[in-house]
Amino acid sequence: MDRFATARDLVIARQPDAPTFGLRPHAAGKAARWFLEHFPGDVAYAVKANASPFLLGALYGAGIRHFDVASLPEIEDVASIPDAHLHFMHPVKSRHAIRRAFFEFGVRSFSLDSESELAKILEETGNAGDLTLWVRLAVQSKNSKLPLEKMFGVAPGKAARLVQKTRQVAKKLGLTFHVGSQTVSPEAYVNALDEVGALIVRAGIVLDRVDVGGGFPSAYANSRPEPLSNFIEAIKRAYAALPAGENCRMMCEPGRALVSEAESLIVRVNSRRGNELFINDGAYGALFDAAHLGWIYPVRLLSKTDPAPAAELAPFSFWGPTCDSIDRMPGPFQLPASVSEGDYIEIGNIGAYGRAIAGRFNGFGAYEQGILLDPPMLSVYDVGRDLGHNRGPALPAGMTT
Ligand SMILES: Cc1ncc(COP(=O)(O)O)c(C=O)c1O
Numbered sequence: 001m002d003r004f005a006t007a008r009d010l011v012i013a014r015q016p017d018a019p020t021f022g023l024r025p026h027a028a029g030k031a032a033r034w035f036l037e038h039f040p041g042d043v044a045y046a047v048k049a050n051a052s053p054f055l056l057g058a059l060y061g062a063g064i065r066h067f068d069v070a071s072l073p074e075i076e077d078v079a080s081i082p083d084a085h086l087h088f089m090h091p092v093k094s095r096h097a098i099r100r101a102f103f104e105f106g107v108r109s110f111s112l113d114s115e116s117e118l119a120k121i122l123e124e125t126g127n128a129g130d131l132t133l134w135v136r137l138a139v140q141s142k143n144s145k146l147p148l149e150k151m152f153g154v155a156p157g158k159a160a161r162l163v164q165k166t167r168q169v170a171k172k173l174g175l176t177f178h179v180g181s182q183t184v185s186p187e188a189y190v191n192a193l194d195e196v197g198a199l200i201v202r203a204g205i206v207l208d209r210v211d212v213g214g215g216f217p218s219a220y221a222n223s224r225p226e227p228l229s230n231f232i233e234a235i236k237r238a239y240a241a242l243p244a245g246e247n248c249r250m251m252c253e254p255g256r257a258l259v260s261e262a263e264s265l266i267v268r269v270n271s272r273r274g275n276e277l278f279i280n281d282g283a284y285g286a287l288f289d290a291a292h293l294g295w296i297y298p299v300r301l302l303s304k305t306d307p308a309p310a311a312e313l314a315p316f317s318f319w320g321p322t323c324d325s326i327d328r329m330p331g332p333f334q335l336p337a338s339v340s341e342g343d344y345i346e347i348g349n350i351g352a353y354g355r356a357i358a359g360r361f362n363g364f365g366a367y368e369q370g371i372l373l374d375p376p377m378l379s380v381y382d383v384g385r386d387l388g389h390n391r392g393p394a395l396p397a398g399m400t401t
Pocket of ligand 1: 046180253
């Protein structure tokens with residue numbers, strides 16, 4: 001793939017007609033190294049966030065060997081990675097998927113949140129005696145932009161019985177939870193680990209694994225997470241208080257935090273009407289979260305001149321390329337007031353759940369891509385820069401929230 005120093009250089013070289021992903025594999029590598037160095041346990045990458053081979057390669061190169069997968073296509077994406085440990089963490093799987101995962105791809109690690117799923121896993125693996133089984137608990141979200149608590153997880157009242165039944169058949173028994181994506185402060189992890197402790201006592205079981213899930217935050221223009229080190233310290237303290245033996249091991253499953261900084265999206269303005277810009281990607285493409293969840297990604301105009309002239313910023317909303325009126329990203333996105341048709345814009349920190357969600361509605365959704373060598377637009381991994389939530393993440397020159 002072609003490499004460019006910056007998104008601006010890519011635009012000068014290509015003047016792309018299609019929306020273009022600018023990949024920063026180096027940013028994925030940096031994030032992975034941070035987690036591997038600081039998290040006291042296994043770090044599994046949640047493949048659902050972005051399955052680009054370039055990012056998977058960067059994560060692997062940095063040392064990631066565990067992968068959280070939720071479907072057969074995701075398993076196929078990572079099964080051939082050398083030494084990969086696959087964890088099939090979707091609590092509701094088809095029989096076909098369990099069978100192929102176990103017999104064809106050698107998966108031995110599965111999650112569940114009901115007795116019927118436990119029975120299904122045992123039936124489809126021929127009552128295998130070498131399974132790691134993770135019981136997913138329903139835990140409360142707190143300070144999360146995307147709570148997941150309603151869909152999965154066994155309720156506290158039913159958890160002890162399910163855990164005991166699972167203990168009887170699992171080679172290794174784990175408890176797992178997800179506090180919600182883009183959780184900006186660590187209390188939810190502490191509460192969830194407290195619940196894990198209470199459940200161990202109530203069920204009277206010996207636990208082999210605790211998985212604190214994903215949910216670790218990234219930096220966006222309108223989201224100001226606490227430093228990641230606060231999360232690790234809080235998790236370490238809460239884990240140390242658990243009635244779990246020395247052989248119990250922790251795991252985490254970040255998706256967003258490992259890859260969000262590793263891609264930008266370069267879009268072109270096809271029309272301007274007042275402070276509304278019609279751009280060539282949108283809600284049915286990589287900007288789903290900006291349209292439906294109010295995500296505000298960092299943006300910058302890729303200036304035609306270098307250096308960019310000092311510009312007064314103004315708030316803009318975006319319309320996507322389809323004919324559907326919900327193809328709208330309200331923002332506000334702060335851009336130079338002079339932005340006009342034909343200009344290109346870099347939309348940063350879109351590596352998590354951007355390309356992964358994009359579809360082909362109305363014939364759109366074909367992307368170009370290129371490698372970018374410069375730093376991501378916002379980073380939670382910049383050593384020496386205070387990204388504390390009181391002041392928000394550091395912003396590049398010329399950008400405001
Ligand atoms: C089971 C599981 N693990 C991990 C993740 C990754 O979460 P995040 O991207 O918030 O880190 C998800 C996201 O939905 C999930 O469902």
